Amino acid sequence: MKRVEVGEAWTGVADCRHCVIRDAVLFSGLTEEDFSHLHRPIDQITYRAGARIYDTGDQAATLFTIRSGLVKLTQYLPDGTARIVRLLRKTDLFGLEAMIDEEYPHTATALRDTEVCRLPVDVVRTLSHANSRLFNELMTRWHHAVGTADRWITEFSTGSARDRVVRLLLWLSEKEDDERCELFSREDLGALLGLTTETASRTMAELKRKGFISEPRPNQFLCDTPNLRRLVGM
């Protein structure tokens, strides 16, 4: 990974009322009146690919909404082993733990250039008491986080290396409109699936040889989803 000197840049003050992804974000349920109580501005920030957004143990004071890009959450074992526990993209919310905890439990890193909105936790707390739609939205986000974590356990941490890779490819394709699927480094692929970089690489190579995937551009894949699905019995 290349060193990035200036990892983040302040992009401006968000105009939540006219946000292009407003339907999909946390504040979708806010009323004009709610917004009028929003005295503290919502920052918009851009992180370069590879930039650290926050570190495990950092003081947790803001939630993040992704406007564009891709973010990984990594958790470390005492022996230094890293495991990627979540992958976040457009409209996803992360750092929710700030609502409860003093510190972030993960390390958040931008995998591509990533635009986020930073929501101060006390703003969200205050609004969530007043606005029950926001409260529901928050619950939905928590629910979603648990559901995703559980998929990580069953789909990405169970079975053979090939099965795990295939399930991940299918999961990534799900989220794309077409059957393309942007991937990241082999090292991250391994850290996500609990495999070594080499095994991740070999498995991808095997899938290519057998024609289940092709790689028109580096790290961009075309998946034969029907046949991949058949491979893992989905």
Add this chain to the structure above:
Amino acid sequence: MKRVEVGEAWTGVADCRHCVIRDAVLFSGLTEEDFSHLHRPIDQITYRAGARIYDTGDQAATLFTIRSGLVKLTQYLPDGTARIVRLLRKTDLFGLEAMIDEEYPHTATALRDTEVCRLPVDVVRTLSHANSRLFNELMTRWHHAVGTADRWITEFSTGSARDRVVRLLLWLSEKEDDERCELFSREDLGALLGLTTETASRTMAELKRKGFISEPRPNQFLCDTPNLRRLVGM
């Protein structure tokens, strides 16, 4: 597992106001007034060891608080593979998904005789809008579920079989007062750690041989926690 004809038995109507574990449960923040609005009674139910509490896809209409016992949540892959994604005990809440979803995403099974309180989801929903302490308590529970799921990924799904078993033993001892640690079947141990029954059994045998654990009674273990901790670098 022995067939259980009568898996569940209604034990009575809960008296939440005078609950012995009241400090620790979801309703700890409720006021006298809140309780007076609680027209629908809270059922108390006992499940026999091995009894199914709910099944993946069942209509989700109640949350459960554990008064005593042990419950596993299992998730299934399309090919039939089962993976235990959570272990719940006294004062834990499960079935939270009922707040959002129509169906339970897991199968919940009692591992020992287990007493639960059943909280109708609409009761919790109504109360949570009126009582902000309950709302906070709910958020805390969600937070806890995510945190536990993440530990499952990093600690129980990463590294060698021995490391996983050791981390689980340490986790179970954490929750006990002494260094005893009740365990369940080897099959469940495997399903929890993403290993086969045989590997789980062999790993336990090896730990016994080396003196890290002893088994005074079947499925009850004494752990040499300091040395176990050293084994996995904690």
Add this chain to the structure above:
DNA sequence: CGCCCATTTGATGTTCTTCAAAAGGTGTGG
């Protein structure tokens, strides 16, 4: 062009799974 880093590939060893069989425990019925 040459350097740096990520990826790929190879060879080897370990770990885990698989299949199979034996041992141990528990409950039932004779």
Add this chain to the structure above:
DNA sequence: CCACACCTTTTGAAGAACATCAAATGGGCG
């Protein structure tokens, strides 16, 4: 109370899958 059946656990042997170490390849960038 013993014998038998059934189920779980343990153990063994063989093979497959994955990790590890090492080296080669290839792409991007100064």
